[in-house]
Amino acid sequence: MTFMPIGQTGQTLAEESLDAVGGKRGATAVATSRQNSSEIAEWLAKHTPADMDKAAVSRARSHGVNLEVKFEGRYPTGPNGEYLPSYEVAVGCRIHGTTAQREAAIEDLKKFQTPAPIPQIERWLAELSVLTAGRGTDGIAAELQLTAYSSRLAQYPADVVRHALLQHSWKWFPSWAELERLCEAKASPRRHMIAALSQPAPDPEPKRRPPTNEERARIQAMVDEMFPRQSRKDREAAVDIALRGDCMMGDPS
Numbered sequence: 001m002t003f004m005p006i007g008q009t010g011q012t013l014a015e016e017s018l019d020a021v022g023g024k025r026g027a028t029a030v031a032t033s034r035q036n037s038s039e040i041a042e043w044l045a046k047h048t049p050a051d052m053d054k055a056a057v058s059r060a061r062s063h064g065v066n067l068e069v070k071f072e073g074r075y076p077t078g079p080n081g082e083y084l085p086s087y088e089v090a091v092g093c094r095i096h097g098t099t100a101q102r103e104a105a106i107e108d109l110k111k112f113q114t115p116a117p118i119p120q121i122e123r124w125l126a127e128l129s130v131l132t133a134g135r136g137t138d139g140i141a142a143e144l145q146l147t148a149y150s151s152r153l154a155q156y157p158a159d160v161v162r163h164a165l166l167q168h169s170w171k172w173f174p175s176w177a178e179l180e181r182l183c184e185a186k187a188s189p190r191r192h193m194i195a196a197l198s199q200p201a202p203d204p205e206p207k208r209r210p211p212t213n214e215e216r217a218r219i220q221a222m223v224d225e226m227f228p229r230q231s232r233k234d235r236e237a238a239v240d241i242a243l244r245g246d247c248m249m250g251d252p253s
Helices: 013-022 026-032 037-045 049-062 099-113 118-131 139-153 158-167 176-197 213-226 232-242
Strands: 002-004 066-074 087-096
Touching: 037 158, 049 066, 049 099, 049 158, 049 176, 066 176, 087 176, 099 176, 118 139, 118 158, 139 158, 139 176, 158 176, 213 232
Parallel strands: none
Antiparallel strands: 002 066, 066 087
């Protein structure tokens, strides 16, 4: 299990492409100039899920929130026990940021979850059926399959769906179980980012300060009273150890 900072350095490919299109830096353009969901979906579909994960992290950072996604490996086997290609899925997200910063960031990151319109998904499915073997359905059965696949794929971001259908290499037309496994893996980083952003920030650590002379004297008197048989030197040493550094909370009384 590893924590992986996604895209912490440099400008992502997605940001560079939007610089050329809209004159605004990457993920900022998603939040400010692409309010229409169809336009957002179209923009997402032009990029890979990995690039969109980087853009989402970059956008959160612009609000003062740092995100680190935790990944685990998956090592599937086939029906005959053969090893299938391994892959990673996100299983959590470490976050640093105030509650106000999280609330501002989450509204932007939700845009990175925008699905493609159903007609667009159907066109991608049609293209996939031409590129692969084994679909072998027509008529009503084909229509039912198209509806079943497209309605389920509409639950995922546009970039994830296009990657699963047209960028991933399929020899045979995939079953829904195969598509779902791939989409879940590719969509998992942003889901965990949003889940982390949905949680309020923990209460800040209380501020600590060194003890005042009055507090030190009061504690020394208490130690002297409780341990009269100890030498004066030992009692003073015990108080010095107990009051070392910033050990007091609250305003001095």
